[in-house]
Amino acid sequence: MKRTSVMLAVMVFASSAYAAEISPSDVVFNEDAAVAESLTGTPGDAANGRKVFMNRKKGNCLACHQNADMADQQFHGEVGPSLDGVAERYSEAELRGLLTNSKKRFPDTIMPAFYRADGFTRPLKKFAGKTILSAQEVEDVVAYLLTLK
Numbered sequence: 001m002k003r004t005s006v007m008l009a010v011m012v013f014a015s016s017a018y019a020a021e022i023s024p025s026d027v028v029f030n031e032d033a034a035v036a037e038s039l040t041g042t043p044g045d046a047a048n049g050r051k052v053f054m055n056r057k058k059g060n061c062l063a064c065h066q067n068a069d070m071a072d073q074q075f076h077g078e079v080g081p082s083l084d085g086v087a088e089r090y091s092e093a094e095l096r097g098l099l100t101n102s103k104k105r106f107p108d109t110i111m112p113a114f115y116r117a118d119g120f121t122r123p124l125k126k127f128a129g130k131t132i133l134s135a136q137e138v139e140d141v142v143a144y145l146l147t148l149k
């Protein structure tokens with residue numbers, strides 16, 4: 001291929017809608033299991049993150065965590081630590097790392113890895129290659145968690 005057509009191909013790829021989104025296998029974890037770079041380049045929406053947190057089919061975080069900000073919700077699990085004041089315990093990058101793949105920080109945890117598409121022993125066919133949350137949903141939940149002070 002000539003140099004000019006290679007350049008063109010690169011430009012077409014870079015302008016596609018998903019160019020800014022980091023795929024699950026390309027996420028870079030630093031030595032503290034933190035992910036410094038946004039998965040999407042688009043700031044998280046805390047209000048949507050709150051909905052994803054509560055949604056039983058998405059984050060389902062309340063199944064395992066207590067959260068005083070959601071006192072109106074009936075059931076709060078106690079398998080994991082309470083998330084009250086979590087923004088004072090973890091940085092944005094650490095929270096992003098924890099949500100992307102909690103196993104990097106807590107190797108034996110039962111907390112799901114929300115943005116990992118492989119590494120499951122026997123994924124159900126309909127979930128194969130899919131992440132539990134989208135990259136933007138991870139960013140939204142991170143933004144929400146940062147409001148819990």
Ligand code: HEC
Nearest residue numbers: 059060061063064079080081086089106109110111112141
């Ligand atoms: C199946 C249960 C389960 C679910 C669902 C779950 N977690 Fe966890 N989470 C845990 C456990 C257990 C820990 C403690 C780490 C360990 O395993 O030692 C934890 C730890 C954490 C921590 C660190 C808290 C601290 O104080 O150290 C954060 C933050 C967190 N989870 C956020 C979330 C969010 C946000 C969601 C939803 C998107 C979620 N978790 C869903 C079980 C769960």
